[in-house]
Amino acid sequence: MLVVTSIAALPDLFDFFASVSHRRFESAISDIPFPPAQDTKDDDRQPGSDKQAGPYPASLQGGDILVAENGRQPDSEEDHPEKERNDVKTVRPGLALVGRVGTLEKMPGTLDEFWTLDGSTDFLDHGSFGATPKPVQEEQARWRRRLEAQPVRFFQRELETTLDNARAALAEFLGAPSDDLVFVPNATSGVNAALRSYDLDPGDQILITDQAYNACANAARYAASRAGAEVVVASVPFPLQSGAEVVDSIMDSVGERTRLAIVEHVTSPTGLILPIADVVARLLDRGVEVLVDGAHAPGMVDVDISEIGATFYVGNCHKWLCAPKGVGFLYVAPDHQSSVVPTVVSHGYNTEHEKRSRFHLLFDWPGTQDPTALLSVPAALSAMDGLRPGGWPVLMASNRRLALRAQEIICECLDVEPPAPEDMVGAMAAIPLPDADEQPLVYGRDPLQDRLFFEDRFEVPLLHWPEWPSRLIRISAQSYNTLDQYERLADVLRRRLTP
Numbered sequence: 001m002l003v004v005t006s007i008a009a010l011p012d013l014f015d016f017f018a019s020v021s022h023r024r025f026e027s028a029i030s031d032i033p034f035p036p037a038q039d040t041k042d043d044d045r046q047p048g049s050d051k052q053a054g055p056y057p058a059s060l061q062g063g064d065i066l067v068a069e070n071g072r073q074p075d076s077e078e079d080h081p082e083k084e085r086n087d088v089k090t091v092r093p094g095l096a097l098v099g100r101v102g103t104l105e106k107m108p109g110t111l112d113e114f115w116t117l118d119g120s121t122d123f124l125d126h127g128s129f130g131a132t133p134k135p136v137q138e139e140q141a142r143w144r145r146r147l148e149a150q151p152v153r154f155f156q157r158e159l160e161t162t163l164d165n166a167r168a169a170l171a172e173f174l175g176a177p178s179d180d181l182v183f184v185p186n187a188t189s190g191v192n193a194a195l196r197s198y199d200l201d202p203g204d205q206i207l208i209t210d211q212a213y214n215a216c217a218n219a220a221r222y223a224a225s226r227a228g229a230e231v232v233v234a235s236v237p238f239p240l241q242s243g244a245e246v247v248d249s250i251m252d253s254v255g256e257r258t259r260l261a262i263v264e265h266v267t268s269p270t271g272l273i274l275p276i277a278d279v280v281a282r283l284l285d286r287g288v289e290v291l292v293d294g295a296h297a298p299g300m301v302d303v304d305i306s307e308i309g310a311t312f313y314v315g316n317c318h319k320w321l322c323a324p325k326g327v328g329f330l331y332v333a334p335d336h337q338s339s340v341v342p343t344v345v346s347h348g349y350n351t352e353h354e355k356r357s358r359f360h361l362l363f364d365w366p367g368t369q370d371p372t373a374l375l376s377v378p379a380a381l382s383a384m385d386g387l388r389p390g391g392w393p394v395l396m397a398s399n400r401r402l403a404l405r406a407q408e409i410i411c412e413c414l415d416v417e418p419p420a421p422e423d424m425v426g427a428m429a430a431i432p433l434p435d436a437d438e439q440p441l442v443y444g445r446d447p448l449q450d451r452l453f454f455e456d457r458f459e460v461p462l463l464h465w466p467e468w469p470s471r472l473i474r475i476s477a478q479s480y481n482t483l484d485q486y487e488r489l490a491d492v493l494r495r496r497l498t499p
């Protein structure tokens with residue numbers, strides 16, 4: 001269903017990025033000096049190659065918008081209201097280490113300071129494609145200028161090191177060894193690489209959930225069909241009372257021939273945070289390997305891949321990490337790396353190098369493409385970390401609090417019970433709506449979604465789940481959102497949906 005929503009949104013995205021790119025590429029490429037990458041420590045406009053300063057780009061080390069106005073460190077009582085500090089306790093402490101740049105004194109008050117969303121709608125759909133902050137777009141533009149100034153030097157002499165730096169920053173954030181992580185263009189590619197490398201026998205089963213993202217479910221169907229295997233679907237109840245219901249349903253669907261399970265860390269149609277470490281441990285106990293689809297997780301919830309312990313973990317960087325589009329990652333447990341091949345087989349297949357693993361060699365050169373999105377991941381980690389005093393843990397906690405409050409307001413307005421326990425809600429929340437009484441539009445979009453967009457100026461997805469005419473509205477909460485936007489949405493929904 002979400003695919004359909006996403007396709008429908010593409011024209012707007014094209015306009016959006018076209019307008020951004022016009023503004024960003026005005027300055028001449030000569031404004032970037034080009035010493036070799038290792039000699040750039042004095043150049044604080046250089047895109048992320050300052051090795052001495054850690055994985056974060058020199059251009060973001062205390063530069064531009066990210067510097068605290070008064071230089072105050074984000075430690076004081078007033079920086080962490082009591083509620084926020086309580087929420088943060090549930091977040092892995094190591095995440096705070098990501099904060100290596102100064103912190104904004106306060107959340108930028110207007111979209112213009114940090115985001116380039118045009119403000120023409122109340123944008124309540126961060127979950128579909130994320131949004132990329134200005135400093136990150138600017139960092140990507142710097143990388144592009146550097147690439148285009150000396151393409152051969154960039155690809156042949158600089159990319160390896162800069163890619164390793166970006167991977168190291170992401171790996172640290174995700175609690176995974178950098179050796180076990182590769183960049184892929186997006187979560188769909190990562191899922192495909194894992195599944196299409198997976199050795200299945202006829203009669204084997206891949207277990208998926210009924211909330212699997214359609215593209216990933218298709219990848220499972222394709223991999224199964226090639227091997228004469230089958231796909232079995234476990235239901236994730238919604239509404240539900242507890243994560244235990246999900247664990248039970250998944251475990252009840254495991255059979256003798258179940259080899260691999262694909263489980264979402266955060267579900268797409270309903271935004272549920274699944275008890276992923278528990279699910280993985282129980283599946284592994286039954287001899288079932290696990291691919292975690294964490295497309296929505298990094299930047300929404302604390303992700304500690306080592307602790308989760310899955311065989312594969314796939315995620316997106318453009319959603320809640322707010323990196324540019326075109327970058328995701330695939331983690332593969334060390335004992336499985338030798339069998340995993342990217343969907344695009346390239347030079348790495350017959351390359352050997354004593355200093356680089358086969359896993360990295362295979363994935364790091366997918367052919368010539370624009371790698372600036374992945375090189376801008378450290379800038380995204382830093383920029384978002386600098387948004388709130390207290391960094392990522394506070395940002396995630398406050399997004400979650402906003403989503404929960406928004407869900408409550410809409411549920412009250414529509415007179416429905418919150419459909420999930422609070423501990424399963426992150427920065428997205430789905431609320432059941434009365435059944436649709438109109439046929440879906442082309443690509444399956446609900447007509448109400450278009451009315452909300454064109455007449456009421458909301459960008460918010462409606463999903464026919466589990467199938468039309470049942471439907472949900474899924475709200476997202478990011479730092480550019482405010483409570484009054486959801487209050488307005490609740491009013492509009494009440495007006496449109498109650499007789």
Ligand SMILES: Cc1ncc(COP(=O)(O)O)c(C=O)c1O
Pocket residue numbers: 002127128186187188189212213215216264266267268293295296316
């Ligand atoms: C759970 C889940 N998996 C995979 C994807 C696919 O992400 P992408 O289109 O970036 O590959 C999505 C996209 O929203 C998703 O929600």
